Amino acid sequence: MSAVREFGRALTQPFGAPAGTVQTYIEVPFKLGDGKYFPDGLIRVFRGQREWTALVEVKTGGNELQAEQLERYLDIAREQNFDALITISNQIPPVPGQHPTAVDKRKLRKVALHHLPWSEVLTAAVMQKEYRGVADPDQAWVLGELIRYLEHPKSGALEFSDMGANWVSLRDSVGAGTVRATDVAAADVAGRFDALVRFAGLKLGRRLGTEIVPALSRKDLAEPATRTQALVTQLVATGAMTAGLRIPGAVGTLFITADVRAAKITCHVDVDAPRDGRPTTRVNWLVRQLKHAPETVRLESFAAYTRGPGNTELLRAVRENPALLVGDAAKELRVFRVAANSSAGTKRGTGRGSFIESVLSAVDDFYEQVIQNLKPWMQAPPRLRTNEEVTIEPVSPALVSTAISSQDGPQPPAGEEQPGKA
Structure with missing residues (x-):
């Protein structure tokens, strides 16, 4: 972080640090009460008279952050007037900004607590080197070595690799129809599913060179427990869980539905239909963009002022007969849904x-085969007509007025007689 300026700024600025010089230290000793403690790192950023300092605690492999240790470091940070404590581990919270370890909130009054999953650190490094750029060639080489290290299986920076100890029992309960909203296993798996979708977004974002974030409401971000409970309710009612990813520039949000009961993954995106043209013309507009999509992709159309499911058919059938997606020709098609199923x-x-691999593969395949080929409809701008296109229709004799006022020509100057009048 101190050797590659752009990378150091990319990691610290979201936490409130100024865009200044980054200094880093490891295992700085601090006294707290009668004990002496050594946080893994310390980051200090200077810009003019402003100074920002954070302690760092790091875990690798399957090691998890401990609340007691974090609370101790928060006390140290408060005594030293530091700004934040940053933790790095393989734990991925379901909601961005949420910390994977619960601590005493009273200790967060003066010190902020932030978390970085290793996968997010790797994503930031790849995006900075490959897409945003590093000015100094030597610094770019250093960042490349960090990426190569983090991608090695023995680095301790693991990818999302486990649905948790409750996965098997929850899967069996859903299949038997015995899962309840109060089951601890349901809440645990729901949280891990959101974390998996967030990891899928980070992984896809590394390939695209853009930041992909979960599609969550402000309430979900502010109250993560509410989001988890909503997933549990859906799981109990339908045996499925749904999450979404917002991809910059994409035609719509990519939604992922994991049907645990049916052992099926469904990815879909909703596309606004064109606002002009006949219904079949609007369908053909969509089909033309899906020429490289698998013929098993499912299309669904929704008309204005209607409720319930729309007209649904597979892409191979719609290619042959676009009218299959048109129900009532008098009703305007407003939205198309493009969906793909996988095991x-x-x-x-x-x-x-x-299960993890099936979700990751479904997200990557759907983006590659469908979403990256879809563009939103845009109304064509009005065209200027050339002189050749402007025609003057001859005036019909029946439309010529015989009224005296219609025969009047220009008025003569004052004092002169008008010809033809006494």
């Missing part, structure tokens, strides 16, 4: 046949 794995870990 969901059952294993809790990673690898072939795992």
Whole structure:
């Protein structure tokens, strides 16, 4: 972070640090009461008279952050008038900005607590080097070495690799129809599903060079427990969980639905239909953009002022007959839904046949085959007509007026007689 200026700024500015010089230290000793403690790191950023300082605690592999240790470091930061405590681990909170470890909120009155998953650190490094750029060639090489290190399996910076100990029991309960809203297993799996979708967004964002964030409301971001409970309610009622990703420049939000009961993953995106043209013309506009999509993609159309499901058919059939998506020709088509199904794995870990791998593959495939090829409809601007296109229709004799007022020509100057009048 101190060697590559752009990378240091990319990680610290979201936490409130100024865009200044970054200084970093490791294992700085601090006294607290009768004990002596060594946080893993300390970051200090200077810009003019402004100074921002944060302690850093790091965990690798399967090691998790401990509340007691974090609260101790928060006390140290408060005594030293530091601004924040930053934690880095493989734990991925379901909601951005949420911390994976619950601490005494009274200790957060003067010191902020931030968390960075290792996958997010890797994403920031890749985006800075490959897309945003590093001015100094030597610094770019250093950042490349960090990326190479973090991507190594033995670095301790692991990808999302486990749906948790409750996955198997929850999967069986959903299949049997015995899952309840009060089940601890349901809340645990719901939180991990949101974390998995967030990880899928980070992974896809590294390939695209853009920041992909979960599609969450302000209430969900402010109250993560409410979001988890909503997923649990959906799981109990339908056996499925739904989350979304906002991709900059995409035609719409990418939604992922994991049907645990049916062992199926569904990705879909909603596309606004053109605002002019016949219904079949609007359908053809969508079909032309899906020429490289699998023929098993499902299309659904929704008309204005209607409720319930729309007209649904597979892409291969709509290619042959666009009218299949048109119900009542008198009603205007407003929205299309493009969806793709795939099998969901059952294993809790990673690898072939795992639930995690099936979700990651479904997201990547749907973006590559569908979303990146879709563009929103834009109304054509009005065209200027050339002189050749402007025609003057001859006046019909029946339309010529015989009224005296219509025969009047220009008025003569004052004092002169008008010809033809006494």
